[in-house]
Amino acid sequence: xxxxxxxxxxxxxxxxxxxxSFNVNGRFASRFEEGNYGKEHYDGGCADLAxxxxxxxxxxxxxxxxxxxxxxxxxxxxxxRDYLDLVADxxxxxxxxxxxxxxxxxxxxxxxxxxxxxxxxxxFPVHNTYFDYxxxxxxxRMDAGTGQFNASGxxxxxxxxxxxxxxxxxxxxxxxxxxxxxxxxxxxxxALREGLIKRFGAERGTRIAEFSRNxxxxxxxxxxxxxxxxxxxxxxxAPNKMTVSAWALAPRDEDPDLRxxxxxxxxxxLGPGGFATPDDxxxxxxxxxxxxNLREVGWNDISKGMPRQGPPMNDDEExxxxxxxxxxxxxxxxx
Amino acid sequence: xxxxxxxxPSLRNDLGALRSRIEDFLYLEVExxxxxxxxxxxxxxxxxxxxxxxxxxxxxxxxxxxxFYIADDYVRLRERVVRLTKKDAxxxxxxxxxxxxxxxxxxxxxxxxxxxxxxxxxxxxxKRGVVDTYYGKHLYRIDTSSEPFRILAKRSxxxxxxxxxxxxxxxx
Numbered sequence: 001x002x003x004x005x006x007x008x009x010x011x012x013x014x015x016x017x018x019x020x021s022f023n024v025n026g027r028f029a030s031r032f033e034e035g036n037y038g039k040e041h042y043d044g045g046c047a048d049l050a051x052x053x054x055x056x057x058x059x060x061x062x063x064x065x066x067x068x069x070x071x072x073x074x075x076x077x078x079x080x081r082d083y084l085d086l087v088a089d090x091x092x093x094x095x096x097x098x099x100x101x102x103x104x105x106x107x108x109x110x111x112x113x114x115x116x117x118x119x120x121x122x123x124f125p126v127h128n129t130y131f132d133y134x135x136x137x138x139x140x141r142m143d144a145g146t147g148q149f150n151a152s153g154x155x156x157x158x159x160x161x162x163x164x165x166x167x168x169x170x171x172x173x174x175x176x177x178x179x180x181x182x183x184x185x186x187x188x189x190x191a192l193r194e195g196l197i198k199r200f201g202a203e204r205g206t207r208i209a210e211f212s213r214n215x216x217x218x219x220x221x222x223x224x225x226x227x228x229x230x231x232x233x234x235x236x237x238a239p240n241k242m243t244v245s246a247w248a249l250a251p252r253d254e255d256p257d258l259r260x261x262x263x264x265x266x267x268x269x270l271g272p273g274g275f276a277t278p279d280d281x282x283x284x285x286x287x288x289x290x291x292x293n294l295r296e297v298g299w300n301d302i303s304k305g306m307p308r309q310g311p312p313m314n315d316d317e318e319x320x321x322x323x324x325x326x327x328x329x330x331x332x333x334x335x
Numbered sequence: 336x337x338x339x340x341x342x343x344p345s346l347r348n349d350l351g352a353l354r355s356r357i358e359d360f361l362y363l364e365v366e367x368x369x370x371x372x373x374x375x376x377x378x379x380x381x382x383x384x385x386x387x388x389x390x391x392x393x394x395x396x397x398x399x400x401x402x403f404y405i406a407d408d409y410v411r412l413r414e415r416v417v418r419l420t421k422k423d424a425x426x427x428x429x430x431x432x433x434x435x436x437x438x439x440x441x442x443x444x445x446x447x448x449x450x451x452x453x454x455x456x457x458x459x460x461x462k463r464g465v466v467d468t469y470y471g472k473h474l475y476r477i478d479t480s481s482e483p484f485r486i487l488a489k490r491s492x493x494x495x496x497x498x499x500x501x502x503x504x505x506x507x
Contacts, residue, residue: 006392099401100393103497107465128423133414243497248402260399264406273388273405273503275418281502282426289463 002049006100013049022049059088060095079157080217086208087225089200090174091251097231098263101247104272108284109291110220110234110242114323116280117222117232118214120164120315121304126283130269130276134170139178142169148202151211154312154319160218160326162319168212170227170269173262174251175209181261188258216319218326223249228266240288246271350442357452357477358440360484365435368506376506377416381478381485386412388503392496404493404503419504426504431462433505437473448480449487456491458507460500467500469493469507 002013002022012029014021023029026049028041041047054065056073061084063073074081088095106113116122124131134140151165171178175193177186197205212226222232229249234242248266250259269276290297302324305316312318360379367376380386388405389396398406407415418424436457443451452475460467471494476487491507 099395100390101402102390102404103392105497105499105501107501126425129418129421132421133418136414136417137410256399263398263400263402264408266402267404267406268411271402271404271503272498272501273403275415278426278502278504279424 080161093253098248108288110236112284137180139180148206162322163215164314166314
């Protein structure tokens with residue numbers, strides 16, 4: 001490991017073990033005495049840092065891939081590209097990650113969080129206390145905006161990706177004001193909303209301003225554009241344990257007062273100290289305990305909405321089935 | 336050496352006495368948490384008080400520019416307490432068991448009865464046979480100008496480099 005810091009700047013990288021050093025392009029740059037190593041160490045590139053096989057981006061979302069032969073990022077993202085665009089379009093100046101973010105553990109299989117992150121059906125039973133909070137502070141707003149756009153459904157984005165989209169009951173710092181923010185913030189938030197409508201027209205502008213979207217990019221990237229934007233990824237540490245990294249995404253040139261409001265809004269729901277995420281964690285950990293009875297109870301039922309005529313609702317479970325169909329296809333291909 | 340060094344001798348005793356009173360106050364505070372007397376705990380906070388847990392493994396210290404774990408104003412802190420009294424706060428139902436330990440209590444400064452206090456803490460939380468450990472440092476601003484003391488601000492800086500217990504549902 002030549003870099004052990006989380007962030008910073010450097011002119012070169014030096015391994016503390018034997019003192020090999022590398023320039024910022026990853027080229028071997030040690031000035032060891034001649035004769036210690038063969039010529040190929042200096043000219044052949046065999047001692048250079050290994051390159052990531054694939055590094056590609058879409059609208060400033062950067063992805064690495066260790067499979068040299070993988071399809072292009074653009075093909076892989078498929079329908080998810082349009083929804084990344086909806087997030088990237090929040091601000092003309094671009095978007096940025098705010099600070100170090102949150103790192104925490106959930107004692108459950110990682111795929112449970114993939115399901116949970118795009119599951120609207122659990123919202124009211126699990127997050128009852130969060131909605132009570134919104135009511136108590138006078139910020140529960142069930143009106144869906146101006147009627148220029150409407151959605152209450154899901155989209156299969158291909159390759160196992162899926163998104164749900166629905167009217168927001170909460171405030172959105174991008175452009176949906178709620179009373180608890182105070183009248184003094186209202187003009188600034190209204191101006192953001194007007195700006196979006198001017199840039200994108202009434203339909204797309206209203207969509208970005210008012211509507212919430214929970215998106216899973218297969219297998220383990222979540223971008224939820226809800227009462228704030230969270231970018232979340234999670235890695236299995238064991239079959240019954242995952243580590244989660246979650247960040248807040250925000251407009252690059254955001255007004256300091258609105259940035260403060262955005263982070264405050266994030267924490268009302270999201271993260272291990274929020275009013276909702278901990279109850280998700282608790283639910284997933286209890287699911288994991290329940291799955292110990294696999295022999296007696298072999299199935300997790302996510303069939304909600306299957307007999308429905310017409311398109312799935314946002315609180316159906318088709319988006320989870322998108323994940324699992326892709327999972328099954330990939331597992332079977334590997335057999 | 337002690338924390339009073341450098342002060343005129345006449346003030347040292349006063350500060351020692353104040354520290355002793357502050358320690359009693361903090362021991363009361365964490366006992367209320369241990370006993371799940373969460374509404375009585377909230378009553379120790381002055382109107383307008385804040386409660387914060389900054390991110391781990393970094394020195395970021397402003398909730399207006401970086402993402403904390405908790406950054407409650409007084410209203411949200413009240414709502415946090417209201418939430419924790421409900422059965423539907425699933426992560427704390429059934430309730431976990433807690434034990435809070437405080438040490439290294441120091442008065443960093445005191446101006447017109449408003450004391451800046453730091454102390455180390457270890458908090459254990461037990462639930463379903465799993466024991467979580469939280470540790471770090473509390474920074475308090477306490478109004479000691481009249482009895483009973485009131486907390487104006489509490490910031491709990493976790494000493495861990497990530498949130499290994501996963502949840503932050505109890506008040507550490």
